[in-house]
Amino acid sequence: MKRIAVALLLVATACSGSATTGGGPKGEILVFAAASLTESFTAIGSVFERAHPGAHIRFNFGPSDGLAAGITEGGGADVFASASADPMEAVARSPGVLDRALFARNRLVVIVPRDNPAHIGSLSDITRAGLKLAIAAPGVPAGTYTRQMLEKAKLTLHSAPSNEVDDKSVVQKVVLGEVDAGVVYTTDVSPSVSSAVTIIVIPDVVNVLASYPIAVVAGSKNVSLARSFVAYVLDGGRAILRAAGFLSPT
Amino acid sequence: MNREGERAVVAPPRGVLVLAAFGVAFVVLPVAGLAIRAPWSDLGSLSSHGARTALGVSLVVTGGAVALALLFGLPAAIVLARGRFRGRALVRGIVLLPIVLPPVVGGIGLLAALGRRGLLGRPLEAIGIRLPFTTGAAILAAAFVATPLFVLAVEGGLRSIDPRLEQAASAMGASRWYVLRRVTLPLLRPQIIAGVVIAAARALGEFGATITFAGNIAGRTQTLPLSVYQTLQSDPGGAILQALLLVAISLAAMIALRGRLLSP
Amino acid sequence: MSLQVDVSARRDGFALRAAFSAATGETVAVLGPNGSGKTTLVEMLAGLIRPEQGSVALDGKTLDDARVHVEVSRRPVGVMFQGLLLLPHLTALDNVAFPLRARGMRADRARREALDILGRVGATAFAGAKPDRLSGGEAQRVALARALIGSPLLLLLDEPLSALDVSSRTTIRALLRRELASFGGVAIVVTHDPVDAMTLAEKLVLVEEGRVTQTGAPDEIRAAPRTAYAADLVGVNLFIGRLDPAGDGTAVIRTGDGDVACVPPGGMAIPTAEILGVLRPADVALHKERPEGSPRNVFHGTVRFVSVEGERARVGIGSSPALVAEVTQASLHRLGIAEGAGVWASFKALEVHVVRP
Numbered sequence: 001m002k003r004i005a006v007a008l009l010l011v012a013t014a015c016s017g018s019a020t021t022g023g024g025p026k027g028e029i030l031v032f033a034a035a036s037l038t039e040s041f042t043a044i045g046s047v048f049e050r051a052h053p054g055a056h057i058r059f060n061f062g063p064s065d066g067l068a069a070g071i072t073e074g075g076g077a078d079v080f081a082s083a084s085a086d087p088m089e090a091v092a093r094s095p096g097v098l099d100r101a102l103f104a105r106n107r108l109v110v111i112v113p114r115d116n117p118a119h120i121g122s123l124s125d126i127t128r129a130g131l132k133l134a135i136a137a138p139g140v141p142a143g144t145y146t147r148q149m150l151e152k153a154k155l156t157l158h159s160a161p162s163n164e165v166d167d168k169s170v171v172q173k174v175v176l177g178e179v180d181a182g183v184v185y186t187t188d189v190s191p192s193v194s195s196a197v198t199i200i201v202i203p204d205v206v207n208v209l210a211s212y213p214i215a216v217v218a219g220s221k222n223v224s225l226a227r228s229f230v231a232y233v234l235d236g237g238r239a240i241l242r243a244a245g246f247l248s249p250t
Numbered sequence: 251m252n253r254e255g256e257r258a259v260v261a262p263p264r265g266v267l268v269l270a271a272f273g274v275a276f277v278v279l280p281v282a283g284l285a286i287r288a289p290w291s292d293l294g295s296l297s298s299h300g301a302r303t304a305l306g307v308s309l310v311v312t313g314g315a316v317a318l319a320l321l322f323g324l325p326a327a328i329v330l331a332r333g334r335f336r337g338r339a340l341v342r343g344i345v346l347l348p349i350v351l352p353p354v355v356g357g358i359g360l361l362a363a364l365g366r367r368g369l370l371g372r373p374l375e376a377i378g379i380r381l382p383f384t385t386g387a388a389i390l391a392a393a394f395v396a397t398p399l400f401v402l403a404v405e406g407g408l409r410s411i412d413p414r415l416e417q418a419a420s421a422m423g424a425s426r427w428y429v430l431r432r433v434t435l436p437l438l439r440p441q442i443i444a445g446v447v448i449a450a451a452r453a454l455g456e457f458g459a460t461i462t463f464a465g466n467i468a469g470r471t472q473t474l475p476l477s478v479y480q481t482l483q484s485d486p487g488g489a490i491l492q493a494l495l496l497v498a499i500s501l502a503a504m505i506a507l508r509g510r511l512l513s514p
Numbered sequence: 515m516s517l518q519v520d521v522s523a524r525r526d527g528f529a530l531r532a533a534f535s536a537a538t539g540e541t542v543a544v545l546g547p548n549g550s551g552k553t554t555l556v557e558m559l560a561g562l563i564r565p566e567q568g569s570v571a572l573d574g575k576t577l578d579d580a581r582v583h584v585e586v587s588r589r590p591v592g593v594m595f596q597g598l599l600l601l602p603h604l605t606a607l608d609n610v611a612f613p614l615r616a617r618g619m620r621a622d623r624a625r626r627e628a629l630d631i632l633g634r635v636g637a638t639a640f641a642g643a644k645p646d647r648l649s650g651g652e653a654q655r656v657a658l659a660r661a662l663i664g665s666p667l668l669l670l671l672d673e674p675l676s677a678l679d680v681s682s683r684t685t686i687r688a689l690l691r692r693e694l695a696s697f698g699g700v701a702i703v704v705t706h707d708p709v710d711a712m713t714l715a716e717k718l719v720l721v722e723e724g725r726v727t728q729t730g731a732p733d734e735i736r737a738a739p740r741t742a743y744a745a746d747l748v749g750v751n752l753f754i755g756r757l758d759p760a761g762d763g764t765a766v767i768r769t770g771d772g773d774v775a776c777v778p779p780g781g782m783a784i785p786t787a788e789i790l791g792v793l794r795p796a797d798v799a800l801h802k803e804r805p806e807g808s809p810r811n812v813f814h815g816t817v818r819f820v821s822v823e824g825e826r827a828r829v830g831i832g833s834s835p836a837l838v839a840e841v842t843q844a845s846l847h848r849l850g851i852a853e854g855a856g857v858w859a860s861f862k863a864l865e866v867h868v869v870r871p
Contacts, residue, residue: 060465074382075366168483418599420586421560424616436603
């Protein structure tokens with residue numbers, strides 16, 4: 001009901017033709033974004049709001065596949081930023097998307113607790129038996145990418161890993177010292193995380209490139225603000241994404 | 251050692267005492283662990299915008315869930331305890347199902363029912379009401395898991411009320427509503443209070459159904475448990491403090507109600 | 515205002531068949547052993563069960579018949595339940611006020627009327643207490659007040675004295691007698707205790723195994739019991755009347771049907787309007803000729819019934835007052851006691867147990 005009121009307000013404003021302070025789209029949108037985008041998108045949101053008074057961006061972060069299911073079943077999302085193509089495909093089928101574009105890429109990295117209790121020195125060390133490992137679950141983009149990377153590197157795990165709900169959960173486990181090693185995105189090693197972990201680099205030749213698509217979700221009640229936000233991510237937001245460690249989309 | 255004049259009680263056997271001690275320790279240990287690992291010097295993080303917002307959302311969601319539990323759970327308990335109809339056992343099983351259902355399954359069920367393609371969701375969308383990923387959704391998710399616990403607490407109480415008291419009230423000229431208002435509910439007060447406390451505790455701690463049906467949206471559906479989960483990713487110390495805040499709230503509620511919980 | 519009952523009712527597989535009537539102002543005791551169907555009758559009169567067949571009419575208005583069933587809450591009935599069923603969360607005052615408030619009266623007015631009635635039954639002192647703090651006798655008074663309030667047309671008392679100890683019983687019995695005497699409607703007292711029945715009621719309805727076996731005044735039944743139970747009932751000699759002390763430590767109970775000499779306990783040596791004298795049949799001696807000697811009470815009458823039980827026999831005598839004696843079979847034969855025969859009965863004044871009603 002609130003969104004109908006807001007939409008009416010926008011229409012009224014547009015019709016009345018009166019100039020409002022700051023100009024630009026107003027109202028509220030709900031952005032569903034992959035967990036790995038938590039810090040960067042939160043920052044992008046704040047900057048966007050400051051640049052567009054009257055606009056309010058709300059975020060729902062989580063595993064991309066779970067978010068896609070939520071959008072398909074639940075509705076209510078205006079923008080979807082996924083960590084891989086499959087979840088975006090699902091949303092494109094139902095309810096549909098507009099202005100779809102790739103906005104960032106990411107790479108994987110192995111992290112271990114700061115004191116490295118299992119003495120992991122390189123990627124292949126994680127195939128040792130008797131290790132406590134954490135990786136994202138199979139359906140989640142981070143999980144899919146991890147398995148693709150292992151295949152590419154022709155590595156087989158000999159310790160059964162804990163399948164986490166998303167990359168952030170893997171980070172948690174490593175930060176708390178509950179596992180010996182985990183595979184996450186490079187962007188997950190934020191400044192606050194880096195003090196608690198040690199990074200084990202994955203050679204580029206075997207690493208996978210995660211492609212992040214973003215789109216406006218069909219059925220959005222505030223298409224103009226949604227479009228405006230997506231446009232910003234692709235443009236002004238790039239600096240923030242780069243600072244967080246994301247690679248450019250091309 | 252008994253006080254003068256106090257009748258001696260038969261003490262429980264030693265084995266029972268030992269097991270009880272373990273039981274208590276089992277519950278106290280995690281809380282103690284939290285308290286020890288908490289960065290007490292950083293207590294100020296609790297007043298951060300994020301934590302305060304999450305607390306506010308939690309209070310709204312819990313309050314709303316308890317209200318729904320009372321509104322729908324009380325009549326349900328009355329019908330289940332007093333009604334005589336075929337299939338009563340089945341209905342009771344269904345009403346109490348959420349207790350044994352994994353919360354995420356409950357969340358998926360709520361999506362299936364109230365999502366945009368859902369049983370009720372589709373007609374609701376048609377008239378402009380969209381529930382998922384709103385604060386209302388968080389209240390519904392919490393109510394879904396809390397109401398059956400409320401029903402359980404109250405139903406037992408209803409069975410223990412002597413039905414002859416209600417019959418006596420009828421014989422004294424009381425209409426059915428009057429009997430409910432002036433006899434049944436007053437006699438049920440301890441169980442209703444216990445039910446409210448249990449329902450509130452469950453609603454406060456609800457996670458799986460909330461995150462699935464209402465999402466993890468700061469200021470709208472991110473309750474304290476969800477906030478703890480998210481904060482754990484970037485600030486474990488802060489997360490522990492928020493977790494302790496949850497413990498403190500529950501403890502305060504228990505202490506405030508300690509007497510009323512048992513006596514009529 | 516009168517009560518007409520002619521029903522068959524069923525409750526949990528138990529069948530009751532009862533037909534009797536009661537006039538305005540009359541107190542009827544429904545008397546029977548436990549399990550005979552008395553409580554079923556109370557519940558049916560209160561409206562908690564519907565009769566299978568038959569009808570109940572009060573004051574000319576039908577409460578139950580084939581088409582009509584007046585709801586429990588709409589019946590002008592006051593009930594004193596077995597087990598009292600005082601609402602545990604309300605004070606005595608609010609318990610008594612409940613029937614008025616349930617029917618819509620304002621709280622303050624209802625409380626004032628309740629206080630009035632509590633005064634009448636001597637319960638003012640504990641009006642503010644909750645039921646769990648009341649003694650048996652106190653709770654009984656409150657329950658009585660609650661049944662009386664609102665001037666019901668029909669008063670139902672279910673085992674009003676059964677749960678009390680001996681001393682409370684005597685006091686409450688006296689209270690009930692007083693209230694029932696001045697009660698304007700029909701009162702039904704359901705009990706298994708013949709002393710209660712005979713001291714409280716003018717008419718007895720005997721119920722055994724779901725059937726009414728005899729109705730009538732206590733004296734009528736005593737004169738001609740129709741079943742062994744009835745005969746057993748009259749196995750207590752009850753004298754009710756004015757106590758007239760003779761000045762020498764003895765006194766006379768003037769029953770209106772004859773005078774009985776007794777020895778009242780100290781403290782009762784003043785004229786009392788109403789007193790109860792209880793005499794065991796075994797203490798009544800039978801003689802062919804007028805006995806000489808000490809017994810102060812000597813009566814002559816015709817044998818009304820003889821009921822033999824093993825070694826002993828009960829003999830009902832139509833003397834003034836009527837008496838029941840218990841003698842051995844041997845005595846029976848020796849004295850030539852048979853129905854219609856004349857016989858002398860005697861008992862000592864000391865054997866009459868005097869009780870304040």
